[in-house]
Amino acid sequence: MLRTSLYERHQAAGARLIEFSGWEMPVQYTGILEEHRAVRERAGLFDLSHMGELWLSGPQAGAALAYALVSDPPRLAAGRAHYSMICAPDGGLLDDLIVYRVADERFLVVPNAGNREVVAAAVAERLAGFDAELDDASLRTALVAIQGPRALGILAPLTDVDLESLRYYAIAAGTAAGVPAHVARTGYTGEDGFELFVAWDDAPGVWDRLLEAGRDGGLVPVGLGARDTLRLEAGMPLYGNELDRATNPFEAGLGRVVKLDKAGDFVGRAALERVAAAGPGRLLGGLIVRGRGIARHGYPVYAPAGEGSASGVVTSGTASPTLGVPIAMTYLPPPQVVAGTMVEVGVRDARVAAEVVDLPFYSRRR
Numbered sequence: 537m538l539r540t541s542l543y544e545r546h547q548a549a550g551a552r553l554i555e556f557s558g559w560e561m562p563v564q565y566t567g568i569l570e571e572h573r574a575v576r577e578r579a580g581l582f583d584l585s586h587m588g589e590l591w592l593s594g595p596q597a598g599a600a601l602a603y604a605l606v607s608d609p610p611r612l613a614a615g616r617a618h619y620s621m622i623c624a625p626d627g628g629l630l631d632d633l634i635v636y637r638v639a640d641e642r643f644l645v646v647p648n649a650g651n652r653e654v655v656a657a658a659v660a661e662r663l664a665g666f667d668a669e670l671d672d673a674s675l676r677t678a679l680v681a682i683q684g685p686r687a688l689g690i691l692a693p694l695t696d697v698d699l700e701s702l703r704y705y706a707i708a709a710g711t712a713a714g715v716p717a718h719v720a721r722t723g724y725t726g727e728d729g730f731e732l733f734v735a736w737d738d739a740p741g742v743w744d745r746l747l748e749a750g751r752d753g754g755l756v757p758v759g760l761g762a763r764d765t766l767r768l769e770a771g772m773p774l775y776g777n778e779l780d781r782a783t784n785p786f787e788a789g790l791g792r793v794v795k796l797d798k799a800g801d802f803v804g805r806a807a808l809e810r811v812a813a814a815g816p817g818r819l820l821g822g823l824i825v826r827g828r829g830i831a832r833h834g835y836p837v838y839a840p841a842g843e844g845s846a847s848g849v850v851t852s853g854t855a856s857p858t859l860g861v862p863i864a865m866t867y868l869p870p871p872q873v874v875a876g877t878m879v880e881v882g883v884r885d886a887r888v889a890a891e892v893v894d895l896p897f898y899s900r901r902r
Contacts, residue, residue, distance in 0.1 A: 540585035541678055541739045549757055557650035559586040562759040571762035572857045575725055578754035579684035581746055582763060584731065585739060588652030589677040590645040590659060594668035597643050599800075601635065604662035606785060606808065608798040612637035617705045617722060621793055622647075622655055627784040627807030631655050631775055634722060636707045644707075644718070644733075646679075648775050662803060678739035682746060682755070683729030683766075685900075690750040691730055695719060699730070713745040724763065726770025727900055765854050768863065771822065771896025777833065777851045778820060778865055784808065787816040787867065789895070818848070821873035822897055823890040825862035829883035830855050831890065835864075836882040839872040841889065843880075847872065850881065856897060863897050864890070 537560040546553060551562035562583065564571060574580050592601060598610035607620035617636040621629055631651035636644040647655040656672045663670055682691055692699050697710040697719045707720040718733040734742055747755060764774070773779050773788055785794050785808070794808055825831050831853035836846035853864030864881070872879065875894050880887040 538586070540583055541736050542583045542585065542743055545740060545743055546583065546757075551757070551759060554760075556760060557586060557648070559649060561586060562757070564759040564761045565757050568759070568761040568765060569857050571756060571758040572765050574754060574756045575684045575727055575758060575762065575766055576858055577685070579682060579686040579690055579750055580725075580758035580762070581743065581750070581755055582681040582683065582758050583739075583743070584679040584681050585677070585736075586649035587679050588645075588647040588649065588655065588672070588674040589679070589733065590647065590656055591671040591673055592643045592645065592659070592663075592668055593641060593671070594666070595641055596666040597641055597668040598637075600663050600666035600668040601643055601645070602798060602800065603666070603802050604659050605635065606794045606802065606804060607635065608795040609635050609637060609643060614639050615706055615708060616703075617707055617720065619793060621785055621790070622658060623784070623804035623808070624781065625804055625807065627804045627811060628781045629775070629779050629783050629785065629788075630658060630781065632773065632779055636718075636720060638707060638709070638718065651775060676736050678734050678736050679731060680734065680739055680742055680746070681723055681729060681731045682750070683723045683725045683727050685727065686750070686753045686755070687727070687729040690746065690753050690755055694745060694749055713742040715742060717742075724772060725766040726772070726896065726898055727766075764852075765857060768852050768854055768865070769856055769858055769896070769898040771865075773820070773865075774852060784811055784816070786811045787818050787820065789820050816870065818867045819870050819873040820851075820865060820867055820895070822893045822895045823850075823864040823866060823879065823881070824893050824897075825864065825881060825888055825890045827888035827890070829881070829886065829888040830862040831864035831881040831883065831888070837866045837868065837879055837890075838882070838887065839868045839877065839879040841878045841880045846882070847879075858898050865895070868892075
């Protein structure tokens with residue numbers, strides 16, 4: 537397994553380490569519930585160095601990405617970012633990712649750790665004929681994220697980036713914790729926060745300085761376990777659960793990301809135009825379990841309640857620490873994905889009542 541440059545810090549903090557997408561990563565330190573609440577109420581520090589960092593540069597870097605992805609990166613102003621996806625010709629999802637326009641002719645694409653090689657290969661292939669170059673900097677770049685309502689106050693004294701004026705889904709170059717960094721106001725928790733792209737060997741020092749600066753503010757290291765419960769409450773899909781090669785963006789309720797109005801062709805356009813015209817055959821929805829039990833990944837969902845055979849399966853599920861009820865996401869036929877519809881979840885040998893709700897389950901106060 538690969539290890540990030542913060543591996544020894546995780547060991548020293550007593551983290552429980554697991555294999556995740558080929559990396560040995562911390563799943564928890566003191567406990568998922570405690571770490572989850574720290575992010576919602578104070579601030580949490582995440583090692584996300586397993587994620588990919590792909591740089592595209594050149595006069596046609598934007599045009600190349602417009603062809604490679606379903607979104608339209610040339611529309612981004614320098615210093616801004618957007619959520620995007622890369623699809624196969626049949627419209628199936630290869631990955632979801634974030635695209636940052638760092639400068640007029642320079643973009644940063646951040647794919648998921650488990651899909652980095654697939655995305656890098658696909659982008660490299662789709663660059664053919666464009667005046668653009670790809671640099672996979674994933675294994676020499678570390679990514680540290682600070683998330684939560686106190687994140688800005690903790691990070692601000694340690695960076696020359698004006699965090700107050702840095703908008704959501706924006707990025708700026710500067711210094712952070714004494715080293716060069718790209719600071720982005722993005723995250724995967726449903727809270728305000730920042731992600732710091734730094735050199736691989738600089739990450740341990742950044743980690744230490746952030747923890748020291750945030751000690752009085754209740755900043756704690758947070759593992760992948762709480763990151764998952766946080767993103768689920770925020771209704772954010774996870775590749776491998778809600779998203780996969782057999783799913784298209786419209787099914788996932790993310791058709792807004794697909795820019796069918798952009799000029800020129802892009803990979804998957806014809807297939808996605810057909811889905812947009814006909815409508816998806818299933819839709820992603822949220823569930824709140826109203827009976828006794830927790831809807832776990834892979835459990836069958838019967839919609840409407842009383843249906844003889846399963847209409848779908850739970851893609852992600854947990855007991856929500858913030859809401860105090862079990863929550864889940866699932867794909868169901870479109871007529872059943874209506875708030876208030878009652879369904880049932882197969883929990884072991886029983887069927888448990890659940891209610892379809894709109895996503896997200898949780899939205900932070902602005």
